Amino acid sequence: MxxxxxxxxxxxxxxxxxxxDGEFLEVIECRDPEFSELLAEKAREVREKYYGKDxxxxxxIEYSNICRNNCRYCGIRRGNKNVERYRLTKEQIIECGDTGxxxxxxxxxxxxxxxxxxxxxxxxxxITELKERHRDCAVTLSIGELEKDDYRRLFDAGADRFLxxxxxxxxEHYSLLHPEEMSFDHRMNCLKTLKEIGYQVGAGxxxxxxxxxxxxxxxxxxxxxxxxxxxxxxxxxxxxxxxEFADREAGSVALTLRLxxxxxxxxxxxxxxxxxxxxxLDPKGREKGLLAGANVIMPNxxxxxxxxKYLLYDNKICTGEEAAECIRCMERRVESVGYKVxxxxxxxxxxxxx
Numbered sequence: 001m002x003x004x005x006x007x008x009x010x011x012x013x014x015x016x017x018x019x020x021d022g023e024f025l026e027v028i029e030c031r032d033p034e035f036s037e038l039l040a041e042k043a044r045e046v047r048e049k050y051y052g053k054d055x056x057x058x059x060x061i062e063y064s065n066i067c068r069n070n071c072r073y074c075g076i077r078r079g080n081k082n083v084e085r086y087r088l089t090k091e092q093i094i095e096c097g098d099t100g101x102x103x104x105x106x107x108x109x110x111x112x113x114x115x116x117x118x119x120x121x122x123x124x125x126x127i128t129e130l131k132e133r134h135r136d137c138a139v140t141l142s143i144g145e146l147e148k149d150d151y152r153r154l155f156d157a158g159a160d161r162f163l164x165x166x167x168x169x170x171x172e173h174y175s176l177l178h179p180e181e182m183s184f185d186h187r188m189n190c191l192k193t194l195k196e197i198g199y200q201v202g203a204g205x206x207x208x209x210x211x212x213x214x215x216x217x218x219x220x221x222x223x224x225x226x227x228x229x230x231x232x233x234x235x236x237x238x239x240x241x242x243x244e245f246a247d248r249e250a251g252s253v254a255l256t257l258r259l260x261x262x263x264x265x266x267x268x269x270x271x272x273x274x275x276x277x278x279x280x281l282d283p284k285g286r287e288k289g290l291l292a293g294a295n296v297i298m299p300n301x302x303x304x305x306x307x308x309k310y311l312l313y314d315n316k317i318c319t320g321e322e323a324a325e326c327i328r329c330m331e332r333r334v335e336s337v338g339y340k341v342x343x344x345x346x347x348x349x350x351x352x353x354x
Contacts, residue, residue, distance in 0.1 A: 043293030056346025067113025202231030208251020
């Protein structure tokens, strides 16, 4: 297929934010690095139109690796008996938040397995205290599936954003990645509920997950177009040695980067992280993510003695650095590709309070 054809595809996607199903499949299946760079160039233009050169840092606190779920791909799944489990106290979580604030973070992300100890009331107390101590900070939750009343209670306590990856927009594919007791319909309903309540909502999927076909990724793109989340988190699938997918190949960094550019072009004002998984498979993965259209990075604020225990996949990076070291390193990395860290909440443009 001609270079001109791909140039026209990239131009059409940048101009309209859409392609036909056949054209999207061409984009997904193309392996030409020049086409990927062309998409990345268009994505950078769009990203800079909405967010300039700013990159937003989110301080990640992984507060528990105890999980009631048994997702087939996940290293902290309930059935993995080899995990050294931990659970931070409320005081430790607040201390991590204080440290992050002092370092310049204006978004704190609370992420954990679906740990029954952290009831809605306990989480609400933590959110309220974080917000009272740091009134110009956003609190993002990444704590899994709950019911509407729980989501509402946490929103009323002060939570601003919620990350809940849909993982795949194909129901059959979802059932191949998750145990029978988990429901595709419930996951999708949770996302709709979060939006109705008023959260800035993040969806997203693994790239190259087991059984994934190009048609599944097409469905993901169509879902993102219709749902219009404020945030989209995508990263390459990376196997964990204590799961049934231990011998599967990791997802493609190149495809992940190309899809970052596509997502930037179909959702121009989206908040788009360059994920840790990208940096795990490629030493320059997060920098490449920024150059593909991403504008968010999530350094780790968790105590260093637990970071190595929150392993959703093998060889995860940044498990040893102190938070202060991590942020300075991140600033240098961001600047190396022509961007700058912004010490602000970094809300979606439609929800800005700065």
